[in-house]
Amino acid sequence: MMDSHNQGARSTANPFKVLIAGGCYSGLAAAINLLDKCDSALDARIPVHITIVDERSGFCTPRHRLPLALSDKGYADKCWVDFADVKILQRPDVRFVHGRVQKVDPATRTATIRESASEADSTETYDYFIAATGLRRAWPIVPQSLTRKTYLLEAGRHIDAVRGSKHPVLVVGGGAVGIEMAAELKMMAPDVRVTLAHSRAKLLSAEPLPDDVKDRALELVREAGVEALMEHRLLSALPLKPEGELGHADSGYEVEFTNGHKMTASVVIEAISRSVPSTDYLPPAALDAESGLVNIRPTMQIKAAGGGGEEGVIPNADRHFAIGDLINWSGIKRCGAAMHEGRFAGLNIHQLMLQELSLASSSSSSPERDEKHVPEFQELAEIPPMIGLAVGKKGLSYGPDVGMKSGEDVLKLFFEDDLGFRIVWDYLRLGQDPVKV
Template structure:
């Protein structure tokens, strides 16, 4: 083909990987091949299995597996795919250019593109997400955390009874059964912020307690003070607003407000909370052009957003992220094919996503969705297997397959 389409993907977690892999699969078809060059920009040097964080920060062996450097993802080792470790600082949707800050050189460069994919996800603090940029730094950070948690006889306190806090507490207890783990939540029910029924919340609580984790409801942390135990070990004296006090070897915060990583985009493309306003096709919604009233439909149709950054219904999950990435990859291909053949594309459109979630609680799991609720060890095996879903996600995106 005379035309080679340049695609710039910002972010390389579940959604960015899925978009890239599905676009390449379509462009490689023998019946309607498309020449494409993909540049993937990410702050890390590899793919981190985010939903495996609770296990990665409890088990050093799994921590090794949870981060895969981009050079080891076989599906993307091809001459028309380039990885850049850095961040996108600015996107000019009208001129289709992006400013990239490279991590190694700390220099900026301008990249032109034909299609742009925003897959930068949400900003989450440590220890919900490792803050390291390289696999080496991440392993040092994870192992230090694991050593500090397991080297003291005082109980470990996990603050926050949302999905992350529950899974962190459960995995610590599951990996080291003799460790005393306490989960504190400020509300009267676990997962109080999620749009799920009380029956599902109660089922999760029962599973957490069965797993050996002690649960303190209606306990809002007031203060923590560094102290030394009689044995000479460092610890934290913790006080809650209800007056309850305790000694903890470590206080692990699983309470945070996730912030969309979208400051590099035009403000007109974003919701008040910073999420990208999209059409069901995952394309940007049209927005005013430089103060003009005419919507920039012809411009925004070349810009896609996928994964956790989209302003869409449903609980943020890796399954939804991979699904949106797939649709974006397929739709970009069909738009490219339209340029070549003149045939109007039939774009895949995202349906409203109802509340659904699966929580790993040690040796069992609780799942809730439109079809109802299910729980038990068999649900753990079905949804997460033995590695909190790593193999399932890896194989679903076919990341280990060598492409032609």
């Protein structure tokens, strides 16, 4: 049966409408891969219009590159790329909206969007929806700025405070971000004393990794010149001077840990995730009750929390996808997995488009075009624990099939000399000229 939501033949005047909430790794990967398939259709290009909504005005990959961006002003300038400068998506069938998706109604396939400039709400209809808004994380794990200009000011203030420090710089939290942050700060400012404090006996304690990987991470941190305080849980950090003087030579914090240890720090950087899924715009039936993450099928399509064939609780669930850090799936949250999931979402939406087009053709009076397309979906497999970590001038990697490796060659392989900026940029082809439509 023809879909009553958007009846009529598909054309440039009546394209498939795809709404993507989130313009980071996974969201951009979904858009680019979907456009690739629509552009290369054998009979004729599939008409599609993609709207990408993001609270930020540009592409910024905080967890992956922020440690270096908060250590080097030159790199900070490179780290944020406005969406207007993402060349491959500068085409008339792609629109970027600087704002936030407030609510999604799967039954009517409409979304309420609040644009940042006007703070006014608008309604957007869609044929397919992709949730790719990730997790909300505190500074400095992610920048709180929503524009490039304010981001550079935010990063610059932080860098000046670190480089002007009289006392040690304290990084709290021995997860991947804390480790990379501490090591990058020490590498970019060798004269600054950097201390990494972690509440547990081993670094990376929240990750399902072998102990030898965690032990090697600690060795690399210390080899980078960072002092590591294990089993030190932060109790308080009280300013020695009123706020606003951070960065002056005589300013800083009196820090106390729950084990009684005290120290003075010029800057305290809390690299503890405290991440909250950015999923409040989705219906509760789509979310895991405990984590707030989105329940999905291996096809990246949303499923109801109850599972077991209860997908009907969410109307049009087949047309709603979720990818990236906000999904309830196995594995450590990584940019590589996010881009992989985005690719699958784009390919699977293309399959659904082909199905709809074949159904429309078979309902016409053309007997030679009565073959119905059966979607061939890409399915996400279970993701085992794996990690790539940049620790100063050396890298650490682990995968169940290859085991653990570390050294300068590992850093070069996984991150090159810019924490992976070029690798991601080229993989997504963000600087490639767009296809003319």
